[in-house]
Amino acid sequence: MIAIKFMLRGMAGIKIVPFILLLLSCSAKEYSYISETDFSETIRMEKKGGFDVLARIDAMTVVGNKLLVRADQSTNIFSLYDLNGEVRKTWGNKGRAPGEYMVPMISKVDFNSFMVYDIPIERKEYYLINGDSLFMQESIKLNNMHDMPLSIHSMNKNTIVYDRRQPKELSIYKYHDDGTITHITSMEDYKEIYSDSKVYMGYMEINPMGDCFVYAFQYIDGFDIYDMQGNAICKVRRESFKTPSNSDYSLQKTYCFAIDKSENGFLLYRVNYSGNELMNNLSCVTYIEEYDWSGNPIRRYELPLFASNIAYIGNGEFMVYDAYSEDESIKHFAPSYQ
Numbered sequence: 001m002i003a004i005k006f007m008l009r010g011m012a013g014i015k016i017v018p019f020i021l022l023l024l025s026c027s028a029k030e031y032s033y034i035s036e037t038d039f040s041e042t043i044r045m046e047k048k049g050g051f052d053v054l055a056r057i058d059a060m061t062v063v064g065n066k067l068l069v070r071a072d073q074s075t076n077i078f079s080l081y082d083l084n085g086e087v088r089k090t091w092g093n094k095g096r097a098p099g100e101y102m103v104p105m106i107s108k109v110d111f112n113s114f115m116v117y118d119i120p121i122e123r124k125e126y127y128l129i130n131g132d133s134l135f136m137q138e139s140i141k142l143n144n145m146h147d148m149p150l151s152i153h154s155m156n157k158n159t160i161v162y163d164r165r166q167p168k169e170l171s172i173y174k175y176h177d178d179g180t181i182t183h184i185t186s187m188e189d190y191k192e193i194y195s196d197s198k199v200y201m202g203y204m205e206i207n208p209m210g211d212c213f214v215y216a217f218q219y220i221d222g223f224d225i226y227d228m229q230g231n232a233i234c235k236v237r238r239e240s241f242k243t244p245s246n247s248d249y250s251l252q253k254t255y256c257f258a259i260d261k262s263e264n265g266f267l268l269y270r271v272n273y274s275g276n277e278l279m280n281n282l283s284c285v286t287y288i289e290e291y292d293w294s295g296n297p298i299r300r301y302e303l304p305l306f307a308s309n310i311a312y313i314g315n316g317e318f319m320v321y322d323a324y325s326e327d328e329s330i331k332h333f334a335p336s337y338q
Contacts, residue, residue: 030235031222031235031236032234032235032236032237032295033236033237033238034236034237034238034239035238035239036300038297039289039297039298039299039300040297040298040299041299041300042299042300042301043299043300043301043316043335043337044301044304044335045301045303045304045318045333045334045336046334046335046336047331047332047333048317048332048333048334049332050085050330050331050332051084051085051330052327052328052329052330053069053079053321053328053329053330054077054079055071055072055075055077057069057070057071057072057308057321057323057328057330058072058073058309059106059309060309060319060321061108061114061260061311062083062311062312062314063111063112063113063129064112064113065082065083066080066081066082066083066088066129067080067081067082067083067311067319067330068080068106068114069081069330070092070104070106073094073103075092075094076092076093076094076101077090077091077092078090078091078092078104080129081330082132083319083332085330088134092104098139101116101118101121102118102120102121103120103148104116104117104118105117105118105119105149105152107152107153107160109126109154109156109157112128112129112130113126113128113137113157114127114129114154115127115154115160117160119147119148119149120148122142122143122145123139123141123142124142125138125139126157143178143179144180144181145175145179145181147162147164147173149163149164150165150203151163151202151203151204153204153205153206153213155174155210158176158177159174159175159176159177160174160175161173161174161175161184161204161213162175162204163202163204165200165201168200169186169187169200170186170187170200170202171184171185171186172185172186172204172215172226172230174228184228184229184230185230187215201218201219202215202216202218202220202223202256203215203216203259204259205259205260205261207261207266207293208261210228211227211228212225212227212233213225213228214266214291214293216256216268217256218255218256218257219255221237221238222235222236222237222238223235223256223268223291223295224236225293225294225295233295234294234295236291255270255271256268256269256270257269257270257307257308258309258310260310260311260312261312262290264290264292264298265290265291265292265298266290266291266293267288267289267290267312268288268289269286269287269307269310270286270287270288271284271285271286271287271307272284272287284305285303285304285305286302286303286305286306286307287300287302287303288300288303288318301316301318303318303320303333305320305322306322307320307321307322308321308322308324309321309323313332316334316335317333318333319331319332319333320332
């Protein structure tokens with residue numbers, strides 16, 4: 001049963017709007033629905049600075065107060081910048097030899113450490129950032145890891161959680177360094193609703209306690225939160241949600257393209273545009289939506305551009321990369337009232 005309680009939240013100078021606190025306990029096919037008015041505030045962002053990058057970016061994240069960037073998979077070059085744009089370290093190349101990568105995936109472990117997983121060459125590397133220095137602590141073989149996930153996340157340096165997408169099925173697994181693989185859950189109920197396996201594409205994040213994870217779908221307008229035993233905590237959808245089994249994805253008006261942790265929960269990065277609008281260089285807006293780990297909406301940020309990659313710095317500030325802009329620079333955005 002889903003209990004919904006309405007609350008009023010506000011601050012000086014901010015319009016008070018209804019805020020829905022969702023006390024969620026969901027069975028397999030129950031959804032909670034939200035809209036833009038359920039966020040306590042929408043914060044408009046403005047550019048505070050930025051810097052040029054060495055190559056086209058495919059992924060980036062903030063680790064140890066540094067910006068870790070991976071170039072696209074034509075080169076697989078990694079770069080470590082300070083937040084002012086100074087390059088502190090570059091490494092990597094395309095290949096299978098030590099120091100080279102085929103399909104590298106980044107996952108933060110904690111504030112100042114991260115993993116680089118490369119499934120095709122069965123290798124995992126553990127890195128530690130100390131001040132301006134980067135150290136590779138270990139490089140080990142991935143045993144019995146044959147799946148190619150879309151999303152992979154570290155619970156700790158020895159255990160990862162990843163997704164596996166098959167036709168009409170999405171499954172979540174836990175992998176241990178000894179090669180043990182544990183099945184957490186399969187979202188099989190969606191097979192009865194959607195005919196296109198694209199609906200299972202998405203992004204995952206684990207909460208800081210390691211006892212639950214959120215899976216945000218790229219084309220379904222919403223997300224699911226599960227505990228590590230595979231029990232659904234909540235399934236949240238937008239009020240505008242429609243079953244997309246027969247949709248033309250090229251005309252999709254909104255989709256999620258990444259997810260990240262915040263101080264209060266997690267952040268969904270969503271862009272509002274259609275394929276035709278982007279190809280014709282029309283204006284696009286990127287929304288960053290913040291939720292707590294029970295699925296309750298907190299606030300959202302509005303970026304006046306199309307963002308292809310975003311990294312959360314903290315305190316409501318972000319590094320933003322737009323692969324479609326002419327300058328291909330990283331831009332620093334902060335709330336406009338700062």
